[in-house]
Amino acid sequence: MEKFGEQRGVGVTRLQERRWNSQPASKKKDLPKRYSLVLPKELYDELERVADKRHTTVVDMLRRFVKLGLMAVQIEETPHAALLIREGNTVREIVII
Numbered sequence: 001m002e003k004f005g006e007q008r009g010v011g012v013t014r015l016q017e018r019r020w021n022s023q024p025a026s027k028k029k030d031l032p033k034r035y036s037l038v039l040p041k042e043l044y045d046e047l048e049r050v051a052d053k054r055h056t057t058v059v060d061m062l063r064r065f066v067k068l069g070l071m072a073v074q075i076e077e078t079p080h081a082a083l084l085i086r087e088g089n090t091v092r093e094i095v096i097i
Helices: 014-022 041-053 058-077
Strands: 083-087 090-094
Touching (some): 041 058
């Protein structure tokens, strides 16, 4: 089957495109979104090592990290709240820049 946008490297068939375009706008906004991410090899390798250690995937770890980051931003935006990390007797405040 011919692929739509094949010359640009997009892997969407014409049938998938027609199905997408036939969806009402209200339903489209509830569908999962895609995002392409390019990471330096060293960062990807570390991420893969962490995922393997936890018996999960790199994608799952990225989702977890994004959720943790969003939670950190929410805490930072809350008056009189702080995000703290305790390591033994040392406590550090995390500030999102």
